[in-house]
Amino acid sequence: MAGSSGNFDPIHQFEIQKIYPMEFMGYDISFTNSSLFMVIAVGLICAFLIFSMRGRALVPGRWQNLAELFYEFVANLLRNILGEEGMKFFPLVFTLFLFVLFCNFLGLLPGSFTVTSHLVVTAALALLVMAIVIGYGFYKNGLGFLKLFVPSGVPLPMLVILVPIEVISFLARPVSLSIRLFANMLAGHITLKVFAGFIITLASAGGFLTALSVGPLILGVALTAMEFLVSFLQAFIFATLTCIYLNDAMHPSH
Amino acid sequence: MAEQLNTETQAPSKGHEKSFPPFDPTTYSSQLFWLVICFTFLYVVLSKLAIPRIGEVLEERHDRIQRDLDKASKLQEETQNAIASYEEALATARKKANVIADETKAKLNEQIASERSDIEQEITKKAVEAETRIRAAKTQALGEVNKIAAETTQTIVEKLIGAKPSTSDVDSALRN
Numbered sequence: 001m002a003g004s005s006g007n008f009d010p011i012h013q014f015e016i017q018k019i020y021p022m023e024f025m026g027y028d029i030s031f032t033n034s035s036l037f038m039v040i041a042v043g044l045i046c047a048f049l050i051f052s053m054r055g056r057a058l059v060p061g062r063w064q065n066l067a068e069l070f071y072e073f074v075a076n077l078l079r080n081i082l083g084e085e086g087m088k089f090f091p092l093v094f095t096l097f098l099f100v101l102f103c104n105f106l107g108l109l110p111g112s113f114t115v116t117s118h119l120v121v122t123a124a125l126a127l128l129v130m131a132i133v134i135g136y137g138f139y140k141n142g143l144g145f146l147k148l149f150v151p152s153g154v155p156l157p158m159l160v161i162l163v164p165i166e167v168i169s170f171l172a173r174p175v176s177l178s179i180r181l182f183a184n185m186l187a188g189h190i191t192l193k194v195f196a197g198f199i200i201t202l203a204s205a206g207g208f209l210t211a212l213s214v215g216p217l218i219l220g221v222a223l224t225a226m227e228f229l230v231s232f233l234q235a236f237i238f239a240t241l242t243c244i245y246l247n248d249a250m251h252p253s254h
Numbered sequence: 255m256a257e258q259l260n261t262e263t264q265a266p267s268k269g270h271e272k273s274f275p276p277f278d279p280t281t282y283s284s285q286l287f288w289l290v291i292c293f294t295f296l297y298v299v300l301s302k303l304a305i306p307r308i309g310e311v312l313e314e315r316h317d318r319i320q321r322d323l324d325k326a327s328k329l330q331e332e333t334q335n336a337i338a339s340y341e342e343a344l345a346t347a348r349k350k351a352n353v354i355a356d357e358t359k360a361k362l363n364e365q366i367a368s369e370r371s372d373i374e375q376e377i378t379k380k381a382v383e384a385e386t387r388i389r390a391a392k393t394q395a396l397g398e399v400n401k402i403a404a405e406t407t408q409t410i411v412e413k414l415i416g417a418k419p420s421t422s423d424v425d426s427a428l429r430n
Contacts, residue, residue, distance in 0.1 A: 014275040016285070027283040034281070035288035042296045049304035056311050058318060064311075071308045091301035099296055118275070120282045121289055128293075186276065 010193035014117055014186070033113045034121075041102040041115065070098065074239060081243040082250065089246055092132065096125065097239040104185060104231035108224070116234075117185040119178060126178035129242045137249035148252040177241055184234050188227045195220040403428055 020031040052063035060068055074094045078086045100116060107114025115121055137145035149166040150159060195216045202213035275281070404424045412418045 011275065016275060016278070016281040018284075022284075024287075027287070028280065029287040030284045031288070032281070032284055034285050035292075038288050038292040042292045042299075045296060046299050046304070049300070049308070053304065053307045053311065056307065056314075058311075058315055060311075067304075067308060068312060071305070071312070091297060091305055094305060095293070095297045095300050098300070099293060115289075118281075118285060119277070120285050124286055124289055125293075182276070 010190045010197065013113070013189060013193060016118075034115055034118065037103065037106055037113045037115050041099060041106055044106075045098050045102055070094075077239060078243055081240070082247050086243070086246065086250065089243075093239050093242055096129070096242055097235055100125070100181065100238050101232065101235035104235055105228070107185060107189065108227055108231060114185050114189055116181055117189060119182045122178040122182040123174070125238070126174040129177065129245060130174045133245045133249045136246070137252060140250060141252055145249070145252045148248055152253055173241075173245060177238065181234050181238055184230055188223075188230055192220065192223055192227060195223060400425075400428060
């Protein structure tokens, strides 16, 4: 079945295809469709932010307004969660947010590749966040960072139970952070593809079934709209959780 | 485990029945390599170029708005001051006007009083003069009445007795 309708295979869109094979010290570092869309996303972000701010107008135009909107959005997120001292993490969170957002949006274009639908990418981003949280936590608070795992005002016997729970919940953070984004993107795209496949299958079936193909078409349109929302929401959630975890690094005692 | 091995060994040989792409470890190294390059590049461009630029524009706008607000409040204060000084000037002018009016009134009253007293004096003088004149005329008239009476008496007496009495007799008789 997969052979006869290879185009309908909902998993096909996640396949990584080498565009320019490369190897470095035994590791495969080929330029693939995934790399291509990473480069496109980065290029679009840079072009958008630099082109839009070209005028540096006091009264912003449309593009400049959009760029400022993104900036203020992430800046407010940081200010609300981390306060003014958290603004030193602004470049990191802004980069993460825009990278995830653009990769998610680009993946919605038909025939494109979704960089964030691969667990290794989202896991790398999540581990980067956790590495910064741990590194900055110890740098700022020294061993006091370990207070993160010891809730204050709890009797000693309770700590025996609570500390392992806190440690496990901390270790679960990168897992949940990466899998949330990855699974949302993956599931959304599979659903879209399946519904798109239904349209073609029904339409080519002829007769009464052709008329029925309007059903999955409407659903497909609705799902596409929802996927746009999910794409934005997941980028927003990723940025928000990054802020919350950074807050733990700055103020470990809770 | 056997199944997994099976799919992996079959993957390269046939087009379908590949392992699920996101869990294919052979692609990890290339994805990670390009992710690191792209993400680092993006971070550097954003933190060195885009963010300072946007921040600068936003700050400039914020400053500008603050400046304009400050200027507006300063202008408002100036207006308030101008109104206050205007009202003060108005009050002093009004006071001055009152003083001038009072002074003029007093001066006019004085003038009127002096003129009135002048006129009254003149009138009194004229009245006295007139009285004197009247009295003189009266005296004169009375004197003439006596003379006419004496002449009349002389004539009557002459007609009655045929002899003209002397003037001195008639006078003394009339006086009695």
